[in-house]
Amino acid sequence: MGVTVHFPRNQTCCGQPAYTTGFPEEARKVAAAQLDLFPEDWPIIVPSGSCGGMLKHHWPKLFKDDAVLQAKADSLAERTVEFTDYVVNVLGLQLPAGGKPTKVALHTSCSARREMGTLDIGRAALGRLPGVELVIHDHESECCGFGGTFSVKHPDISSAMASDKLESIRKTGCDALVSADCGCLLNLNGSLAKRRDTLRGEHIATFIRSRMDASTEGTA
Amino acid sequence: MNAPVVIERPGPATPKTAGAPGGAHREVHARPEDFKQRSHESVNDPHLRSSFRGAMDFLIERRAVHFSDLVAFETLRKLGEQVRQHALSKLPELLDQLEAKLTELGVHVHWAETPEDANRIFLDIAQRHEAKLMVKGKSMVSEEIELNHVMADHGIECLETDMGEYILQLDGDRPSHIIMPAIHKTKQDVAEIFHEHIAGAPLTDDVNELIGIGRKALREKFGAAKIGVSGVNFMVAETGSIVLVENEGNGRLCTSVPDVHIAITGLEKVIDKLEHVVPLYALLPKSATGQAVTTYLNVITGPRREGERDGPREMHLVLLDNGRTQAYREERFRATLQCIRCGACMNHCPVYTRVGGLSYGTTYPGPIGSIISPHLVGLKSTRDLPTASSLCGACGEVCPVKIPIPEMLMKLREAGRHSITQSMTPPTQALVGQGEVRAISEAMAWRGWRVLYSHAFLYRLFAWFAPRLRWLTPAWQGGWTKSRTPLKPAPKSLRDMMADRDKRRR
Structure with missing residues (x-):
């Protein structure tokens, strides 16, 4: 697609786990250590929606007492784009017709859907993949029960949410489950494995890639 | 605001086994400290899970009908937010104005810092009138002060007249939802409760018949009571009016038939002008029960005047603080007080839907309860409530006055884990229980995490x-x-x- 991907090796974590658990100062220090890693005026693509939301909406809030750091955080926030958003709206993803018919269930991370608008974007991305049929599961907009440390602090409630989510996804008879959020995928896949279910959630990037590979093989 | 209880909701019809959460004939001792244990029991109770899911889905759908135009909803709720923020921005002045206006109208205004203060005020009034019976409309603040129990200890019966609350009172149970208090009861539960507690009530699970039985039993009490008690939805500083939103008509009876009317509410419920009721009322019933309007909207401005033929001869308003000034004092928590008690955050909460209202062990359950209760009873006993959220944001999205509930939850998590000196941005004063949830192991783990991830x-x-x-x-x-x-x-x-x-x- 003609894009060069740069991966600054010194990046670590967006800090969301500490931030949402009530340790904003720890999150601030982790964020502060990364403010200089993206100096060029390039978009910053985040392949996990809720991490993207953290950069875009919460990093600027962490540096209210320091104008210089705040300016850096603002610049990062402005350039932060969720992966699917970039692929659909900037690169204009469109695959040639003739992909293998596949029924796909889409799970959107709650914070990403609300902060980054990933529901419409995720649906749009799947719509650009010929042969892919989106199946809507019951209570689609409901949380999968991950919630970072919530999943460990309240395992009973979290597990009940994950289990309901997987049951409604399974009821659709889908062939694949995709999501653009790594946290949700950890939770859903860990739960699927524990249930000895053969289904595994795939990151939407992986899914798009496999459709691209299949379509080039088809045309070769 | 009370709701029509005649909501027939899906869910299995088999009676619950005794001992299950929300089971019949049990005095429920509520303690937020037991949240983990109670939520564990609740998620493993298939009956409770399916009945709450069914009921919440029903309410979500009913609400969605009114707010299908998201742009219009956003415009309206911004107005609702403005009304509440405006009122809170001049809360002390508005309360002064309200008190002056009410006094002018002949209403006695009482200030209660604690639940004990509020109960003493009730008791004084009751004893002065030698009242043995009070009839009460739905009021969550009266739950907060445990009015019924305290009055009973002094030989005064305080009878719930909201149908849902009446069912719970007969059964010795507690509300599990602020709008639909008895939502955890099936019609079969209600049938058994009525049959056991109301003389001559046949065993029937016909909802209309049940409501008829309840209404008849209550109807006789309104005339017999010396005192009527009500909650308040909005208090208008400009006119001294008390606005009461309800569906069953019991609120109107409680505030007009007995000789004495005592209204009780939290001091944050004041609004500036009468016209400010309009956007809030446009939001409240739709958000709460999915109704465009309620059956009754009572605007009560003072007691019976000379020449008037009905209405109470004496009227009181009890304004309760009970920790609200802490939320008011700290700017970061002030939005908590914007709440108009619609319950939409509960209906849309995936956690509330799975654990039910009783698990929280607080007067106010669900997301709004988790951000209010720490101010009312301290951060320590409520330690597990702010963390009982995946921060999915559903609550904030439906809130009719735009309370950023997820953000408040995060700030309460922080306040529990950091003393004033440990806080990155300390509050003006320590909250009750500030820093008392801090566990050294957790703090050290995050410090280790920070060292690793920032180098x-x-x-x-x-x-x-x-x-x-x-x-x-x-x-x-x-x-x-x-x-x-x-x-x-x-x-x-x-x-x-x-x-x-x-x-x-x-």
Whole structure:
């Protein structure tokens, strides 16, 4: 697609786990250590929606007492784009017709859907993949029960949410489950494995890639 | 605001076994400290799970009908937010104005700092009138002060006249929802409760017949009571009016038939002008029960005047603080007080839907309860409430006055874990229970996390070792592995893959 991907090796974590658990100062220090890693005026693509939301909406809030750091955080926030958003709206993803018919269930991370608008974007991305049929599961907009440390602090409630989510996804008879959020995928896949279910959630990037590979093989 | 209880909701019709959460004939002792235990029991109770899910889905659908135009909803709720923020921005002045206006109208205004103060005020009035019976309309603040129990201890019967609350009172149970208090009861439960407690009530599970039985039993009491008690939805500073939103008409009877009317509410419920009721009323019933309007909207401005033929001869308003000034004092928590008690956040909360209202052990359950209760009873006993959220944001999205509930939850998590001196941005004064939830192990874990993740060299070392030592991953990982396989580093890290790619390209 003609894009060069740069991966600054010194990046670590967006800090969301500490931030949402009530340790904003720890999150601030982790964020502060990364403010200089993206100096060029390039978009910053985040392949996990809720991490993207953290950069875009919460990093600027962490540096209210320091104008210089705040300016850096603002610049990062402005350039932060969720992966699917970039692929659909900037690169204009469109695959040639003739992909293998596949029924796909889409799970959107709650914070990403609300902060980054990933529901419409995720649906749009799947719509650009010929042969892919989106199946809507019951209570689609409901949380999968991950919630970072919530999943460990309240395992009973979290597990009940994950289990309901997987049951409604399974009821659709889908062939694949995709999501653009790594946290949700950890939770859903860990739960699927524990249930000895053969289904595994795939990151939407992986899914798009496999459709691209299949379509080039088809045309070769 | 009370709701029509005649909501027939889906769910299995089999009676619950005794001892199950929300089971019949049990005095429920509510303690927020027991949240984990009670939520554990609730998620493992299939009856409760399916009945709450059914009821919440029903309410979500009913609400959605009115707010299908999201742009219009946003415009309206911004107005609602403005009305509440405006009122809170001049709360002391508005309360002064309200008191002056009410006094002018002949209403006695009482200030209660604690539940004990409020109960003493009730008791004084009751004893002065030698009242043995009070009839009460729905009021969550009266639950907050446990009015019924305290009055009963002094030989005064305080009878609930809201149908849902009446059912619970007969059964010795507690509300599990602020709008639909008895939502955890099935019609079969109600049939049994009425049959057992109301003389001559036949055993029937016909909802209309049940409501008829309840209404008839209550109807006789309104005339017999010396005192009527009500809650308040909005108090208007400009006119001294008390606005009461209800569906059953019991609120109107409680505030007009008995000789004495005592209204009780939290001091945050004041609004500036009468016209400010309009947007709030446009939001409240739709958000709460999915009704465009309620059956009754009472605007009560003072007691019976000379020449008037009905209405109470004496009227009181009890304004309760009980921790609200703490939320008011701290700017970051002030939005908590914007709440108009619609319950939409509960209906849309995936956690509330699974654990039910009784698990919280507080007067106000669900997301709004988790941000109010820490101010009312302290951060320590409510330690598990702010964390009982995946921060999915559903509550904030439907809130008719735009309370940023997820953000408040995060700030309460922080306040519980940091004393004033440990806080990154300390509050003006310590909250009740500030820093008392801090566990050294948790604080140290985050410090370790911070050191690792803010030093690129350390993190790269870690990221190099993790995939290579993944066989050392423990099989038991606390709460995580309860229903999930252990978290394991990937066989190859992203940075290793990127390094390989760069080598290939060179």
